[in-house]
Amino acid sequence: FWFAESIRDKKFEDLYELGKELGRGATAVVYKCIAKGTNQAWAVKILDKKVEHKTVVTEVGILLKIEHPNIVQMKEVYETLETVYIILELVTGSELFERIVSEQYYSEEQAALAVRDIISAVDYLHKHDIVHRDLKPENILYENLSQDSKLKICDFGLSTIVSNKVSLVTLCGTPGYCAPEVLKGNNYGKSCDMWSVGVIAYILLCGYEPFHSDNEPQMFKKILKGDYSFDSPWWDEISNNAKDLVRKLLVVDPAKRLTASAALKHVWVTGMANKKTHME
Ligand code: ADP
Ligand code: MG
Numbered sequence: 001f002w003f004a005e006s007i008r009d010k011k012f013e014d015l016y017e018l019g020k021e022l023g024r025g026a027t028a029v030v031y032k033c034i035a036k037g038t039n040q041a042w043a044v045k046i047l048d049k050k051v052e053h054k055t056v057v058t059e060v061g062i063l064l065k066i067e068h069p070n071i072v073q074m075k076e077v078y079e080t081l082e083t084v085y086i087i088l089e090l091v092t093g094s095e096l097f098e099r100i101v102s103e104q105y106y107s108e109e110q111a112a113l114a115v116r117d118i119i120s121a122v123d124y125l126h127k128h129d130i131v132h133r134d135l136k137p138e139n140i141l142y143e144n145l146s147q148d149s150k151l152k153i154c155d156f157g158l159s160t161i162v163s164n165k166v167s168l169v170t171l172c173g174t175p176g177y178c179a180p181e182v183l184k185g186n187n188y189g190k191s192c193d194m195w196s197v198g199v200i201a202y203i204l205l206c207g208y209e210p211f212h213s214d215n216e217p218q219m220f221k222k223i224l225k226g227d228y229s230f231d232s233p234w235w236d237e238i239s240n241n242a243k244d245l246v247r248k249l250l251v252v253d254p255a256k257r258l259t260a261s262a263a264l265k266h267v268w269v270t271g272m273a274n275k276k277t278h279m280e
Contacts, residue, residue, distance in 0.1 A: 011078045011080075012085040014036075016035055016036060016044065017033060017034045018033050018044070019032035019033050019034060020032050022090075023095070023138075025139075027047060028045045028047045029045075030043050030044065030045045030046070030088075031046065041090050042075065042087050042088060042089070042090050043088040043089070044085050044087055045085070045086040045088060046084070046085055046086075047084040047086075048082065049081075049082055049083060049084060064077070066130070068124040068125075069150065069152075070118070070150060070151060070152055070153060071121045071125070071152060071153050072088050073089035074087070074088055075087040075089065089152075091142070091144070091154075093144045093146075093149050095137060095138050095141055095142075096137040096138075097138050099142065100207070108205065108238065108242055110204075111201065111205050111242070112242075112269060112271075114204055115200070115201045115269060116264070116269050117152075118135070118140060118151060118153065118200065121153040122153075122193050122194070122197060123261050123263075123264055125156060125193075126190045126193070126260050130156060131188075131189065131190050131193060132155075132193045133182075133188075133192060134177075135153070135196035135200065136199075136200070139153060139154055139156075140153055140154075140200070141154055175216065175219060175223065176199065176219065177195075177199045177200070178192075178196075179195035179196065180195070180224045181254050184224065188254065190259070191257045191259070193260070194257050194260060194263065195249065195250065195254075197249055197260075197263065198245075198257075199250070201242075201245060202228070202246050205238055205242055205246070206235060206238070208234075210250065211223050211227070211228055224252070226252040228250060230243055230246075239268065241267050244268065245263065248263075249263065
């Protein structure tokens, strides 16, 4: 079997030319790459199995079938003894976070469009029984640099492909987007993603985090209590419908939190977003 392994070991390098680094997260580094013999550019997410103590499980096929306009498409997965290579659709816009920082805050209409894109993707994943578990602005990318670019969620389903013992809280880096039940180490389900959507919606509307604190223990406490507010003057001009959606998402009890399909029907999401539609 030695030669079978070595063929597998060569596969990614044989088929792709590695390009510049596009970004990195808690678990992986993502590079641009070109499929050899073509001009087609892709992104490749490279995971070091030794560093992360991870093993790839076999249900990759399910994830390869995931196809939605607001989800970064996964193309292929290669695995060697040490490394996992995930070939992804290349997106060329910035991270949502970078736009938040550069524009400070969005108009409500822009926020509603962004939230609609994110919830559409989450709804689709949930319908396929996939929980994202790490929704945060770094994992939400603009397809391109145009003002009306749609958003794409990346970094989903890794928990399904890769089994690991690293707790989600460690993986989170910052607990700012983590649902209370996740922080508590309780069993959690799809609804934890909707908490993260609530946090992201809040930030898009006012430009700062709902559970912002000087230190992490303080932030944990606030999240566990669902202790946030619509502070004046930042929230004075924001519509009641927008606040209503945030209120229904940042609910400590996951059973009482709005689901993705219900959130898609929320009047703020439908009303605001329908004023303007994306160029497809
Ligand atoms: P991690 O699991 O380590 O968080 P991610 O999948 O989030 O890794 O990727 C890390 C970063 O790489 C992202 O925040 C983003 O900036 C960039 N990135 C990820 N996927 C793509 C892609 N398909 N096209 C372009 N950049 C990407
Ligand atoms: Mg990430």
